[in-house]
Amino acid sequence: MTTTHQPATPFEMGGIGHSVRRKEDDRFIQGAGRYxxxxxxxxxxxxxxxxxxxxxxxxxxxxxxxxxxxxxxxxxxxxxxxxxxxxxxxxxxxxxxxxxxxxxxxxxxxxxxxxxxxxxxxxxxxxxxxxxxxxxxxPAITSPQQALEPGAVLIRDEKEGQTDNVAYTWEAGDKAATDEAFAKADLVVTLDTHYPRSHPAPLExxxxxxxxxxxxxxxxxxxxxxxxxxxxxxxxxxxxxxxxxxxxxxxxxGGGFGNxxxxxxxxxxxxxxxxxxxxxxxxxxxxxxxxxxTGFARDFHMHGELALTADGRILGLRASILSDQGAFYADAQPTRFRAGLFHICTGSYDFGAAHVTAKGAFTNKAPGGVAYRCSFRVTEASYLIERLVQNAAYELGMDPAEFRLKNFIRPEQFPYLSPTGFVYDSGDYHTALRKAMEMIDYEGWRRRQQEPHPEGKLIGIGIASFTEVVGAGNSRTYDIAGLKMIDSAELRIHPTGKAILKLGVKSQGQGHETTFAQIVAEELGIPFEDVKVQEGDTDNTPYGLGTYASRSTPVAGAATAVVARQIREKARKLAAHLLEASPDDLEWEPGRFFVRGVPDKGVTIQEVAFAAYTNFPEGMEAGLEGVHYYDPPNMTYPFGSYIVVVEVDPEDGTWKVLDMVAVDDCGVRINPMIVEGQITGGLTEGFAKANMQWITFDENGNCIGSNFLDYLVPTAWEAPRFRLGETVTPSPHHPIGAKGVGESATVGSPAAYVNAVIDALWSKGVRNIDMPVLPHRVWGALNGVEVAP
Amino acid sequence: MYPPAFEYAAPESVEEALDRLAEVGDEGRILAGGQSLIPMMKLRLAAPAHLIDINEIAELAYIREVNGHLAIGALTRHADVVRSEVVAGGCATMASAAPWVADPLVRNRGTVCGSVAHCDPEGDWNSVMLAVGAEVVARSKQGERVIPISEFVVDFFTNSLRPGEMVTELRVPRDDDRSGGAYLKLERKIGDYATVGVAAHLRLDEQGRIARAGLALTSVGPINLKVTEAEEMMVGQEPGDELFAEAAQIAARTCEPTSDVRGPAEYKRSVVAAYTRRAFGRALAGARGET
The missing domain is CATH 3.90.1170.50 (Aldehyde oxidase/xanthine dehydrogenase, a/b hammerhead)
Structure with missing residues (x-):
């Protein structure tokens, strides 16, 4: 169900839905942060x-x-x-x-x-x-293919029982059901692509x-x-x-991004x-x-196959991946999932069968893999399915938007059990894509694409309709090195009605000091400016697994809401004592209890807080504080549809973004400005990966990409202008209906850019160009020249 | 990033700088904008024992028109050129290139003369200077000499300065009203070195034929390459697409690109051809007053 969220609190209070300015920025913009x-x-x-x-x-x-x-x-x-x-x-x-x-x-x-x-x-x-x-x-081994060749030099010769360069093997889904789906297919579309090695490169x-x-x-x-x-x-x-x-x-x-x-x-x-x-x-x-x-990101060699009916239905997906792990298998990921959450690669589409096999190889490169806003490798998964879907539509002679609308999971199917075992909590994919199409004038661009260009440039339109999975755990399924993926919040209300919120997560620029204070403001009516958020010091904060994989709002945000509600229940008893009324006769409005039917007779949360230390009833424990450890019942599944229009210069192979719209649905937005900041950053990073960014190695294993001359980070000069839109489909299981959003745009956007370039070149016979889609690769694809990396 | 130890001096006059340079010999390096030298020191690719910082010598910061040429002082920053009306009206190729040099931060500090003296084949300015036929003014305690740019650029990161000499000025021929020029650069992002850069310059005679043609290329050889064969071929010809295509073929044939992360050699040749055509097209439009 798509709704829009109307703030329940006044702006000065700064509860959910208010784009209040970030509290932490005063010190950062004045050079007074302490790094x-x-x-x-x-x-x-x-x-x-x-x-x-x-x-x-x-x-x-x-x-x-x-x-x-x-x-x-x-x-x-x-x-x-x-x-x-x-x-x-x-x-x-x-x-x-x-x-x-x-x-x-x-x-x-x-x-x-x-x-x-x-x-x-x-x-x-x-x-x-x-x-x-x-x-x-x-001898240096610089690719996983080389690592698996017979007779390849053994990199991990110190490891007992290790006789080859295989780091892990893993599979998910149902092979028999998938084989059956492919047997029934009218058409099979395949794609081989390398999601290149990149690096989070935080400023600090x-x-x-x-x-x-x-x-x-x-x-x-x-x-x-x-x-x-x-x-x-x-x-x-x-x-x-x-x-x-x-x-x-x-x-x-100063920035983390998983690094x-x-x-x-x-x-x-x-x-x-x-x-x-x-x-x-x-x-x-x-x-x-x-x-x-330090921890690199990606480096997945992917093979995907989609089984299709002639009338444009997806029947099944096969995916096999070979990952380049570097010299040590050091991904930060839940123990039971050896290739992260790559097996969410069925994406936003409703079909019955999927089978995923994964193998990791040791190479003579730095270790890492899970990093750079990837949601445990949902980046790779989303890229594969969105590229496959786009190519499948062309092979079927269908418009890629129409093909997606035909195959999307329908709103009434949620909660939706995916063929690889994920339970999608909520979604409305059709509305998000239609909104994006309307925002960018999709039909208009399709018409303009057919018109001759005065300078011979080629127009391309690319779509990505991604589904993310973020907010681990639950604790039954998700852990890091055995530590269950819960998180916690400790909230103390001081006698003067101010508060301190202590969290086990840790902001690296995401705006926690504002966002989490806003949750307290929403639940307790204490102005967000009066709520200090403390993180990072293990002696002074409750235990938590930390901030990555877009999990802070889904887990610590939920813990914050729950502990605030527990405190509100105690506050209600205190208010009843002060008002000489029964707790059941009290009503709550943001920041204040009052006696039902007598709105003038009430006490503010600040008065209640003072009473908790100065005037509490006999038999009641003093103080107004609590701690809650939140174990999420499920992950959250944010989603969105991105559409990019590009113009390709066939002479030099360059391409530029003419327009881009991003419609994101991350459930209820706590601070819309911060959410939009996250999305804008992610769209820029997605553009970086699609356009320029990778780390490569020569045949001796020398790293090419060890400085910012070789490893390219886009600036405001290169970054396209983005137009953002939203739909709001609350998470049904999250206390405030929020979903994580930190990684949506890095997960979703790369395929949109690449799909746009391929869309421009499809009529010239180009079927794929790997990221980064560098000018010489475009030129090579157009001229039929094999271009080494 | 921590450079190795070095001695530092900040003279306040050219004479003082030259004294210091004579004193420390080969161990000394002039520090102007520092946009190449300092990163090389931080990466420990360069380790000069003495830095002679000329930033206190205010008299070296100028762009002026003198006797039919533009004089660019050794402390003139790239950003000064971007903003200069003297350059905008006096050298179309330079004006076209300036906004493509490095990025805005580097342009605020880095100097044109420093970049020319650095002789990095991936630097933009030396292609411009070769195309327009600039001269470099060098001074030492022994006096001053004026070096044609084609004799100044010797090799990969090597100029023809003698020990004890420093660059004090660049002299750039001034465009007349039948001249035009352009610099086209393919880069992966702002601040990147060129994958390919093409500097073109044209002067027409009274009949509209080509009186002078300048063409030089960035990042496709061990030095910035002056395409003399194309320049000579064009003189006396009627300018137009056909002639420019011929020049483009010569440029593509004579350049010496290598295959690297910016693309294979074959691709770079193809871009050299395309950009040569485009650059001369723009230069012609300028020379005809059509821009």
Missing amino acids: LDDIQLPGMLHMAILRSPIAHGRILSIDTSEAEATDGVVAVVTGEMLAAHGLAWMPTLSGDTQAVLATDKVRYQGQEVAAVIATDPYVARDALSGIFVDYEEL TCGVVADVNPATGEATIYLTSQAPHAHRTLFAIVAGLPEEKIRVVSPDI KVPIYPGYVVATAASLLIGKPVKWVESRSENLIS
Whole structure:
């Protein structure tokens, strides 16, 4: 059901539906944020990391004597030294192990080999040139296909029982039912495509200040962390430290996009160094280090097949993927899903059968995979189905919009059980697509496309109608390294009626300090400006799994609403005491209880809060606070339809966006301005991936993309102008009807751009161009020239 | 990003800068806008022991018209050229190229002379200078010399400055009212180096035939390439699509692109041809006063 949300609170109160300005921005725009690199502690030392210059090689020797003799150098750390403390290897978030500092081999260019701890960051970097490492170079494996060839060199030779370069295999869906569907098909459309390796590239790189007190053994670890609580537990497990002695503090974070979910070797080395030296140790990556070594994104080689009837119905989907995992299988993803949530690849369409097989391969590249606003690889899934659907429509001679409208899951089918086991909570796909078509004048563009262009340019129109799945868990199904994917909120109302809300999630720019205060304003009528939101300090916030995969609003937002409602129920009893009435006779309006039928006789929430500490009835516990751990009954399924119009120059292969509309449905929008900001950012990142952005490697495994000259990030100059629209289909199970939205646009938009370019070139015989759709690839496709990457 | 240690001096006159340059010899580098040098130092690709910062020498910041040419001082920023009415009215090829140099942030700091002296074959300015036939003024304690741009650009990141010399000025021939020019650049995003850049310049004679043609290419060779064969072929000819297509074929044939992440060589040749045609088309429109 599509509705529009009318705010229940006045604007100044700032409840749900108000585009109030972001509270946190005062400090950010005045340069008064406090990021990791702003932290200075007395006696603090600085760390720099020596990285492997080659992609694959055996370490024959490491000579650190010259570095150690450098003025200002306190220590040089190698893998051998860590091994003595059992810290040379650490577990990954996908059950593999990863080298902290290499002891036996280096397995990718940029891998951590040694670290210098010095009194000054310049000295630390200078001293790196005083470490001499002898390598015996080994062949580099730069693609998963190469990794799986018979006789390929074994990358993970240290792993017991590992005889090949396979990282994992996995499947989902029903093979027999899918085979049956394909047997009945009139037409099968296939697509092979590579979703290239990219990088989240947050503005702030990763870093740590580890401060271990040598007397007490208490470790305060300031960390660029999207998941401070989970990191505290993992630190306890990895380093064998008692968890009560670890305090992780995640300060202001300058962008995460999944880059700040993993635990990186540098964090562990700095903490170990602080423990051994007894002084605080700071390590902050350079931009190149961030791009070359930290969690990359995507790198899926995908094959898809759609079984179709002649009259335009989808019968089934087969998908097989080969993922390039890098040297360690380190995706941050729920344990039972080895390829993330890729198996949601049936998308927005209603058909009975699907079968997905997945295989991951080790290569000589940095580890990672699940990052960059991907919703555990829904990016790849959505891209595959939306590209397939577009090509299927052309092969059937149908308009791609008409084909989608014919095959969409219908509104009355929700909750909808997908063939791979997801239960979509709510949706109205037809309305969203029709709205987008109307906004962009779809029919008009189809007419203009047929008219001759004065400069010979080609017009293309591309659609993507994506379905997202975000907001993990429930705890039965979803965990990270065994930790169930719940989240929590602790809300305390102070005597003066102001409040503090403490959360286990952690904003990296998403606007939590405003959004979550607005939920409290909605539920308790306390103005959002009076609600302080605290996150990031594990000593002062309740446990949570953190902010990624668009889960903060679905999980922590729900916890906030629930705890606020619990507090309102206690407030009702207090109000009844103050008004000398029965709680059942009281009515609530935002910020105030009053006696039914006597609107003048009431008390404000602020008066109630004061009474909770000054005038509470006998037998009632003092105070007005609570904590709630929320275990979602289901994921939320935001969706949308994006339409892009492009103009392709066939001479140089460039393409530009003439118009784009994005109709998003993320249920109830708490702060529409913040939601639109999230969507605009995601559409820009989607454009980046479609147009320019990837990390590639030469045949020796040298990373091409280790700086912003080679790894392209669009600016306001390149980013198209977006026109945004919305429909509102509330989540039926979420306390305030909201769904996650942080990743919708990165998930949904890449296919829309590529579909538009292919639409322009279809009549010239072009069926696919992989992302990024660079000018030379367009030119190659048009001229029938095989273009190497 | 932490550069290695270096000595730093900020002289307040050209003489003082030249003294310092003579003193430190090969270990010294002039710092003007620093938009190439500083990143190279931060990446530790360059490690000069001495930086001689000329940003305090205000007298080097100028664009003026002198005796039929434009004089561009060593501290003139790209952004100054973008905004300059002297350039807009005096050199169409330069005016066309200026907004395509790097990105707005780099243009605010980076200097034209610094870019010319850097001799990066992916830099835009040297193609413009080769196409219009500019000259470089270099000074040392021994005096001043004026070097034609085609003799200044020697090789990949190599100019013909002698030890102790610094670039103080660029001299760009002024367009007359039968001249036109254009710079076309294919880039993946703003601030990117060119995949292909084409600088074109035309001067017509009284009969409307070509009196002078300039053509130079960016990013398709070890240096910015002056396409002399096409330039000579065009002189005395009737300008038009056919002639420009012929020049385009010469340009595509003589350029030396390599295959890389910006595309295969064959693609770049094809773009060189297309952009040569387009650039001369625009230059002709300018020369005929049609723009």
